[in-house]
Amino acid sequence: MLPETPYEITIVHPPTLYLLAPTPDWDRPRMLPSELPPGVQVVTLPGGMRTLAYTQPPATSAPLAATAAQPVPAWAKTTALLAPTTGAGIAAAAVGLSYAAPGLIAMSHALWSAAALIVAAVVAVPVLLRGARRPTAPAQITQNITATGLFGRANGTINHR
Numbered sequence: 001m002l003p004e005t006p007y008e009i010t011i012v013h014p015p016t017l018y019l020l021a022p023t024p025d026w027d028r029p030r031m032l033p034s035e036l037p038p039g040v041q042v043v044t045l046p047g048g049m050r051t052l053a054y055t056q057p058p059a060t061s062a063p064l065a066a067t068a069a070q071p072v073p074a075w076a077k078t079t080a081l082l083a084p085t086t087g088a089g090i091a092a093a094a095v096g097l098s099y100a101a102p103g104l105i106a107m108s109h110a111l112w113s114a115a116a117l118i119v120a121a122v123v124a125v126p127v128l129l130r131g132a133r134r135p136t137a138p139a140q141i142t143q144n145i146t147a148t149g150l151f152g153r154a155n156g157t158i159n160h161r
Contacts, residue, residue, distance in 0.1 A: 036042075036052070043053045097104075145156035 142159040147154040
């Protein structure tokens with residue numbers, strides 16, 4: 001029986017594979033190395049016991065084919081030039097606003113004062129004009145209308161006093 005191990009060991013029982021039961025005093029394999037199938041090796045478990053196991057050969061990466069240098073596309077060049085230009089424009093606008101802030105605040109106050117002056121003029125001019133007129137009696141209008149018959153033509157006079 002194999003002791004508990006943190007490694008997962010898969011044991012396959014094909015008819016041509018001879019698995020030897022590990023024993024604590026096992027110091028060398030009882031099979032000749034030439035008899036071991038490909039991919040099977042004698043391994044030492046973390047508990048010190050040795051057994052046969054399928055092993056994976058170290059992964060070798062395929063050599064990377066040398067790729068020829070390709071030219072940079074035009075859109076990439078445009079984007080690469082546009083990014084710092086846009087950033088510089090935003091920075092310049094921020095600096096300009098910081099210098100213009102006091103003037104913009106003063107201009108805002110001036111515009112509010114001008115708006116208040118216009119509102120005052122719109123209200124004051126009719127009040128002043130009404131006060132400047134001399135008081136007059138209300139106008140009297142008299143109408144005299146006469147008609148003959150139900151559907152006859154009506155005549156009338158209007159008198160202004």
